[in-house]
Amino acid sequence: MTGRFVLFVLLMMATTPALSQQKYWVTFTNKPDTSFDPPGYFDERAIAQRRQQQIPIYNSCDIPVSGSYISLVRTIADSVSYTSRWLNGIAVYASAAAVDEIKKLSCVAGVETMNNPSLMLSENEKNLFSFSKKEEALLKYQTDRLQEKKFKEKKIDGTGIRIAVFDAGFPGVDRHPAFEHLRKNKRIIATYDFVGRKEFVYNHHPHGTMVLSCIAGLRDSVNCGMATGAEFLLARTEMAGRENFSEEENWLAAAEWADQHGANIISSSLGYTNERYFNSDMNGKTSLVARAAAIAASKGILVINAAGNEGLGSWHFVDTPGDADSVLTVGGTDPFTDAHIYFSSFGPTSDGRMKPNVSSPADVIAANANGWSEVEGTSFSTPLVAGFAACVWQLSRRLTNMEVFHEIEKSSHLYPYFDYAHGYGIPQAGYFTGEKKINEPTFDFVIVNNDLKVILRERFSQAGTEEFLGYDTRRNLYYRIDDKNGVVRYYAAELAGEKEVLHYYISQFKPGDKISVSFEGYTSSYTITGNENPEGEIK
């Protein structure tokens, strides 16, 4: 008897996974028998945004999915959980046998398996019961580093810009003093919980609360983020912890919802990595969210996503949708060094594109459900840049989303230098408020006796006066070595401590190798010719 029982258990164990139901993404070939009324569907702001950016008010991807196709698939699948206009598809729960049947339908273009839990991109959290000098300084630093003051002087605070925040829940946003100004001025325009299918989002995981505070939170009179005047759409797309099926689909649904409600910016501190994908899939084309993000960008929305916190992990590289070409991907910096923070994911994408695009502080003070926390993660770098972007767009409303994207890159403190840890560096408000970037050379390349040296100019060889809690953060030297084909071989950041900041044997470079250096806002490069003058030459 016991033997039969064990055999039964064995059989059940062996067959259960094979019989289990899976979620699939079914796409259709076309959209017949549908009608679409753009003014009835879109918020006025969505139409205005399209007009302003000279984008057609709608195209085929805004038209609803064919009802007859949905009905047809519904007769075979067990249930339909979501319909996407943008991707002309539906998410269904079905058995493997049902999927085989669905694949045979002439209206079906393809079927993909969905099984992709996501990560919320926060690392460490420390609840604060009172603020120490360090925490007060961090709070001030997180906006100061992006030169918030320059926007403030011009009374720029993101007014008129609508930001959609996708996250795992927003508990406390409906009562926390950090968001009182948003509630009082009715600037939370719409909310939707795509996990629970309801409007109420002020519960579940406080990650979204912390993220929102880094865009628009206020602690007394100190801004936690730069867009305290912006409007918000809050979407819960994530289930805290790990959930097997829906987050990417929810992200897509929320993006369509945000577009319908006239979002100018999507701020997403979420990422999808090794649960479904390999590094080689991070090409901006493979994942559902990368495709969704690209469509959102084509609708005139500036999509800002976290690079990820996988810098130390086996994944190591940026996550998706941060891999998408038209997503402004934000890496993290350490406030105490002003350079890459240890966990921030690295670029490039698997097809060799530069990521992250920009960086910002990833150790911040944020409002949580009931109080305040010091938190780490590129989750919080992202909303800081989203708030910055809202200010940029308020200042230059005629720019398109991709113009804002590129202008933010250009404003960053390392531009035109870049590397795969910092992108172009930390965006600077001064670029947009008319502050001229002083392009005075700060160093020289010097070749002496077959050595290549980088020597700081006298005026810049002294220790800086600006520091953050005892760290001299503004004297970082960034350098990169590219081969003759422009492929980055090596990059580094160092705290400059001596006048002679770099010293290499030139004979060990190959002709065509290029060393690019950025220091104190000045970038220059030297290409190895193979005929360097050994007697000494200043370049």
Place this chain on the structure above:
Amino acid sequence: MREKSIVTILFLLFSLKTASGQTVLLSVDRERDSIPPERGPNLKKFSHLFLNAGFVAGPDNPGARIIYGTSVEFGAGARKKYKLSPLYSMGWEIGMNGKIFKQKQSEGKIFPDTILNRVERMEFSSVYISFFNRINFDVHRGNFMGTFLDIGIRGHINVLVTHLTKNDLPDGSKITSAMTNLPYTRDLFSDVFVRVGKNHFSLYASYRTSGMLRTVYHYPEPPAFTIGMDAGVFWN
């Protein structure tokens, strides 16, 4: 060969720079950084440690009845897996296994003797090597273990077999005896197993395909089935 070239590249890069008084905040060697990883839960190779524990599931034999629930097994070891396709991997393990058969003290007991004790158990400690086939059900997953079915075979070598008894003497004292070097146990035995799991955890069932006792003694064999849980120790 590739690892050797990585070391060479690293050496060159570090020796390339002759002097620096700076504090290094970041240093990324793209030659090394861009080599696609081969090792991972869903990459070409993957190794990890594991722990498992289970219960003897029966059926037991007349003359060697056991107490279910307290007759258990424990194991630990290292597992290596080679991915041959998204659907199929094969692997091997080396491990230690301990089985404890707690024997019922009832009339008719003949193994290993007819004496009824307060407590009596047979403890088999073995080392083993196993080979398994793995079928993955979520072929579209990324670099994580996913949902799998393993079917494998193990060959054990007993390193220590103990017959342990505990009794109370008439004067109230307690006596425990442990006998080793037992003549009636075999040095080698084998079993087959099935494991169904997701990511770190799996449920397993094993069936011993050979006896643990020498046939010349005509002892009833301990139960052949065990069921239990296995936990892989790894990140991801």
